[in-house]
Amino acid sequence: MNAAVVRAQVESALGERFPRALTLPQPVRPVTVSSGVAVLDAISGGIPRGALTEVTGPASSGRTGVLHRVLASISRSGEFCTLVDASDCFDPGSAESAGVQLDRVLWVRCGARPGKRKSSSLNMECVEQALRATDLLLQSGGFGLIALDLGNIPQESARRVPLTTWFRFRRAVEKTPAIFLVVERAANAKTCASLVLEMRAEEAIVTSMHSHLNAQNQGVKVGHHGDAVPAKQVSRIPSHAKLFQELRVTAAVARSISAKKPAQSAHFSAQRVSLSG
């Protein structure tokens, strides 16, 4: 008997009783949340819930800016967030300026216990504390975002985190509505991450103070310093004085389970806001 005919007979006989056995499961598209950066959402589709997302890049590549934007987006939507800070480097001031509601952010500050002096063991101890705290928070549940900041941990130490740990984290967060975001220098979670963003700094915009203040006095919007400065004061400023105004970064999607095609990239800039007056 023709195999195709036999198959058709079997499917017609059993299809109604066991529908799932004869159909492939449809892949469920993950629910995503806006990262707070429109261009980033455009290339990545948003940060997926119930999945592990990595934001990687070297120092001054805009990773922390993205982290603050995600924290702001989630905390302002009414959910609670938690930040496990392996190096105790979170700045509440710049986070609040970025729109983060600090009342809704649980900040876990990892650090060395007294007695540990060697820097390598210090880093590993911080990583161990961060991983244990993350484990407890993932088990506890109820948070909209759990962020793990390994940005200042050297890659040699971060690489020592076993893959089974990342796998366990991924399993803990899937089936929950929480976002698990990891900030680090390079991607370490391999296939456990559903989305990997690679950040890179392009250019830092620095202007001379003279031209900046003159433009300000003429009413041209140059940032957040809107008050006019007397000309006498402008002339007293040294000629070499500069003002760091903007950081231009590039973000690329290195891996995404929702996008079939590999890396897309986008450019955006981050404004520097004066926090000291």
Add this chain to the structure above:
Amino acid sequence: MFACVYIPDFPVQALVRNAPELRQRAIAILCGTPPLVRVAALNEKARALGMEIGMTKIEAGAFAEHKPEPIVTPPKANSRPRHAPMGYGHRGSAAPAKKKPAARIPAGAVLKLQSPEQEAAAQAALLDAVHAFSPRVEEIAPGMVIADMAGMERLFGPALKISSELSCRLGDLGLEAHIATAANIETAALGAYGIPGITVIPGGCEMERLGPLSIDVLCEVLPLLDPTQERERAREMLETLDRWGVRTLHALTTLPVVPLTERLGSAGLYWQRLACGEGWRSLQAMEPSTRFEETVELDCAVELLEPLAFVLARLLDQLCLRLASRSLAVQELRLRMQLEHRAGDETTHTLAEITGQQNLYEHTLRLPVPMQDSKVLLKLVQLELDANPPGAPVVKLTVAAEPAKPRTQQDGFFLPAAPEAEKLEITLARIQRVVGAGRAGKAVLLDTHRPDAFHMEQFRTETLTVMPGSTRRSGTVVPAETANSETQVAIRMFRPAIPVEVDLHEGCPKHLRLPHANPALGFESAEILWAAGPWHTSGDWWNTTENATNWEREEWDVALKKRDHNALYRIAREKETGRWIIAAEYD
């Protein structure tokens, strides 16, 4: 209708309430100052051994615990051993089954000193349980309370049902009670004292129910109801009635009124009318106490935290039950432990020694929300003790709870989920064990321009309203539109700041070197590509107190050339010391 609750052998029950393993033993409670220590209370098993109230300690010691003798149960005739396999020993003898070791029940009595704290806690538990059924309760004596049940039938049902539920509630609290309900206080008290178990005395049946009671009951109960009644006078009347052959209340009711009054006076008439089931006393209701405390004294000092947790679990169960019966929850938990004194131990540095109180360990656990779950409380206490152990074996443990109304929270359909308060509290306690106390919470910015000025507060998940307007810090209002629409350069602080040596050229930083290697930076020296600044900041110079945190520094934003990329940092020079630091990284 009145209900009287009587706890027989109250000092013994107060003791075994937190030590249920002693329930099966004969127990004698001793009180008094040495050498005049005497037996003050006994339970039934101790009476069965022949002990009496008033015995001296030496006399009671003769009944004290001896070497326990095993109790061997003789095997039943013609019974095959339980686990012997079939066919084994086919030559006629079955293989003998392994004998289970017999339970050893010690034969002697346990002598314990009276504990006023445990009795106070038991009395408080009794009052809490009764208050759950009536708002008007009077404390007659230790172990005896009377409640006004008028109108309670509509809420809780008939008198028998109320008494049964009250008995169950007391059983949960570790107290076995006699409960009697009657139309007046005196009858209820006599019924509870004299008749074991639950007794309902309907109106008109008082004489019938009280009749069989011994006349001794009057002698014991009346001084409790009326402190002006003298025990000596009551004993004299009892002797007189005994000589007459009047030994029950029924017999007392049959005596003619006039001759009884002529011989025993108004007191005799009073006794007769009580035996008939009459009563006039009114209830003097008391305010319910707000003190919730449980104490246990340990026979042997407990050194390890794990066995201490078992004791704590019992105390917390009792506290939570008492609070729940009053519809209250725990807002604050206070632990007090009496530690074993170790003379001459120079190596022990306990918390008690450090604080100057040699043998006492005290700790207060403040909860973010009122809680009623004893398991959650136990977990939090265990985590607290793990982090701050007593440092010496514990001989006495007291747990006190600050009551509060239970938290009521209504979840909305459209509100995002939040962590459960109880679960979050345990998680935070576990995290603090990992990272250290005070290092997990929410950051609150201080109203100052000082860099990195904030303090940590306890993280809570009470409903927070989302502020639709602006965020505010240091007097600078950042419009919400700006905060939401533009991405800003974030800062990563270095705590502590990294010391660095900077070479200047025409007042501008040109090169920097690290005196010590730092893996977070990834370089030891770097050329400065450009430097923006300086920004001069200072503050708190007007604060002349000892704790003044005045600062003055100049800050530069610099770009450093690293191996494969450029990085932006904020460096600063402290004006006072001239020291250069790397304060933060722009990211």
